[in-house]
Amino acid sequence: MSEDGTSEFARALAAEVDEARDDPTIDIPSTEALFTRIVIDELEEIGHFEAAFDLPQEGKVGRSPFRISGYAIDEDAGQLTLFATHYSGDVPPRRVPASDLLKTAERAGTYVAACIGGLADRIEPSNTEAGDLARRVAALGERIDRFRIVVLTDCIAGGTLPAAVDSHGKTVEIELYDIVRLHRVLGEGQTRADIDVDLVAFAGHRIACLPVASGAGHYEAFLAAFPGEALSRIYDRYGTHLLELNVRAFLGLSGRKSVNAELRRTLVEQPEMFLAFNNGVVATADEVRLEHEGGAVYLTGLRGLQIVNGGQTTASLHRARRKESVALGAVEVPVKIIRVTEGDLEQMVSSISRAANRQNTVQQADFSANDPFHREVETLANNAWLENGRGRWFYERARGSWLAAEQKASYRTTEQRAFREQTPKARRFGKLDLARYLSAWDGFPWRVAFGGQKNFQAFMQRRKEQTAPPPDAAWFRRLIALTILYRTTERLVRTMKFPAYGANIVAYLIAALGERTGGRIDFDLVWRQQRLSMEMETLISIWAPLIDQALRASVGSRNPTEWFKKEDCWVEVRNHLPTLTDPLPAELDGTSPNAAGSVAERHGPTLQAADYDRIEECMRVPSAVWVATAEAGQRSGVLHYKLASICITLANYAAGGWSRRPSIKQAKHGLESVAKVRAAGLFDETQREVG
Incomplete structure (x- = not known):
């Protein structure tokens, strides 16, 4: 170098x-x-x-x-x-x-x-x-x-x-x-090339293999049985760096039916059967070093080794040896090694991963870098120009892509200057950033406390489970507004010099704002201005010490760092959130005009803190109460069918965990409907639950 x-x-x-x-x-x-x-x-x-x-x-x-x-x-x-x-x-x-x-x-x-x-x-x-x-x-x-x-x-x-x-x-x-x-x-040194495995050193001997040539000639394949001890030591040396092209996480040993629990049971009770019971490992390598002797072929080394399928197997072996002192001397692991001779290695790896993992319960979110969601966000970023038409945000779907784009533009001075002006580093964000901002806003600050990678994995899993629609231009503008909100909050919290837990204060503060406002900040205003108003910054500065206070009060005798990673922490903090007071910032009061019209054309009356209080109160009512209110109210004639319909809509929102928040009008009419049914003395069970 x-x-x-x-x-x-x-x-x-x-x-x-x-x-x-x-x-x-x-x-x-x-x-x-x-x-x-x-x-x-x-x-x-x-x-x-x-x-x-x-x-x-x-x-x-x-x-x-x-x-x-x-x-x-x-x-x-x-x-x-x-x-x-x-x-x-x-x-x-x-x-x-x-x-x-x-x-x-x-x-x-x-x-x-x-x-x-x-x-x-x-x-x-x-x-x-x-x-x-x-x-x-x-x-x-x-x-x-x-x-x-x-x-x-x-x-x-x-x-x-x-x-x-x-x-x-x-x-x-x-x-x-x-x-x-x-x-x-x-840097530019390919990280995969750093993995140069001397198999003789790790296994103590050469490893016999069977070479298999592909009919199309696009790759070479080698079948072998690796000693479990050697594979564990290789993982010990290189860790998750072996999974660079796979990015699958080790899913843990929880649950009796967990594949990892079954792996462990075999390792402990029947280690000699591991080769028969386990599907093994599929790996790629940039270089395969061989020795030939007496008609036999032996593997001696692998450069650029990447585990494409079988990351759980490898990590389980490592954990069993390191953490639980399980002897791996009798364990053999089936391994298929592929060396791509023609074409795109990453495309081949993606195809291998998807095909191999259809055999088990791996989620599509595991293939994060090439997930369609991230490609769509990248495309939206490339096409979403700011209001002045002279700048964009840059989504770094793959690490180093901003630098690569800058270097591509550097061949001409004018292009380089234009690139830096249009997409400065301050407007660059990546996958981990995106997951952090959205997770906190959606009410998962405790997930954010786990750190970048673990929060990202949980975020991708939620997207899959919720079958979320693909992002569009409006979604992207909202994302950038959230990015500005989160980063501004980080800056303000840092300037306040809290002795500890600044990152947790930020995540929980963002979640608190999402909760108190019912998710209804004027994102379009933030997108247009590319900053928060001074009034909004003041609100954040007032709330920060209150959130810090609520977090510390919730800790009790627990370890704070671990407690902040618990959903129960958010449940407790959510019961002691700061309140909104009038006058509200422009981002909350509904008075900001859109790009083409007046205030009245856009929002109508100015919103007040009481409007957001009603949204919060509405979201505390269980789904069953909304259903009972609608049925009892309409059957007795206490509620007009339109109000009963609003209650059913709110019941659906509640059943969905309030992933969709009520509007100001829905909250107002919904709470009034509950009050009417309660005042009429209908349905004791409903009255008890509402009360």
Whole structure:
């Protein structure tokens, strides 16, 4: 890898940090923290980490200082990863002594030692996310058996770091991502090529295989049986990076009928039958290294290995060995390896994945990058120009597509300038962003608390289960308005300097706005203005400490980070939401004119806080009450058939979980209908439920 390529990558990364620092919607305390957030987000997106969060924290354990910049905790795998950043801001990148990077790791190591050594309560300051995380790790105890410190730096490492250190009887692994490695995995260096598997080293011997040539000559195939231990160790080394072209998640072991539970049962009770019972693994490779001996063919290595089907099998083997100490010595796994010789590898992989996964219960949402939904959003972004006709938003369906588009435009100076003016980085958003914004607004802030990838998977699954219609231009404008709302809220919350849980405050605040307004913010106004009004920003600033207060009050003796991931948390917070007061911001009062007409032509009377209170009250009435109200009211003549019809409509909304919210008029007429039926003394059961 050329030094010039690394310098160019470093320059682009520094420019991204500078641009984020100058972005008025972002308020992170330092350029180092911005660097950390950008790098962690991008490493998570390519599968190097899961549920990773930036968390710039420093303090003391007794007299010893600690410093961390982020974390990722995986309870299923029993693993805690801490990020420690060494940032210089120098371009071109300078070489830094390995001893300096080791000091960075040691400051994070002090924190790890506190977690392991029972000193979590001695972390100062204790009322921070770092303190809560330490207490959570201490509570998990032996369930966390793997500790790792990942050093991030924008410098070139001037040497190597020790692979591990010992602390309180535990091995703490150390891993380094310097600018050279970041270039290799995030830059133009193809990340798949980083996976170069020496099968002899992992298995202890060559693996016999049967080569099969395709009749059309578009690919080569090799059939083999891999030792379960070797496959587990390969996953241990490369993790979800092996699933780059597949992006399927390990679905866990919950439920008796879970495929993973069945895998585990076979591993424990009949390991020698695994080859017979399991469908095995389908993989692709850019290069297949072979040896021939006495008419037999052996696999010795694979470069660019990707598991296309069988991610659950591989992850289950890894979990059984690492987490549950299940011996895999007798386990053999059927493996089919395909090397594409002609055509598009990714298209071939997509076809293989879809065909292979029709055999089981894998959801279409698993194939996220190429899902029609994301392609449609990309198309809408390309065609949705702002009101002034001189700009667009850029949907980064695949990681790096914005940079690729910019580079394509860079061949001509005028085109490059036009691209940057039309689609600046500040108007770029990706799949994880989209899922975060929509999940929070739709009432799933607890899902957002799980982090980017897990929330995204849940979001895609919900879309499939709800059979949502394909997005259109109006849907896209609403999405961008939500993006502006969410990002503005992030900026305002950061400026308020909450000691902890800023990201959770944002997600729950957005959900609170969606709940209180019945989802009826004037998105068209936000789209046209491309910003929120000062009155709306003021409302958010007033609500933020109230949401923080409600979250903290709901925690009790629980661990806050874990509690915020529970649906029960949202249920409790939802009962203590801030109230709307008059006068309402323009986004809520219904007075904004459309592009062509007057206020009266668009909305009619000005809305007030009481209108939104009625919507909220309406959404607390169960579906059965609406049905009973309609039937009793119409049968007795108390309700006109039109009012009874409104009650039935509201019953359907309630049965659907209020995924469709009532209008101001529906809420008003619906509540009046319930009051009439109750006043008439009809249906005691209805009266009891309404009352």
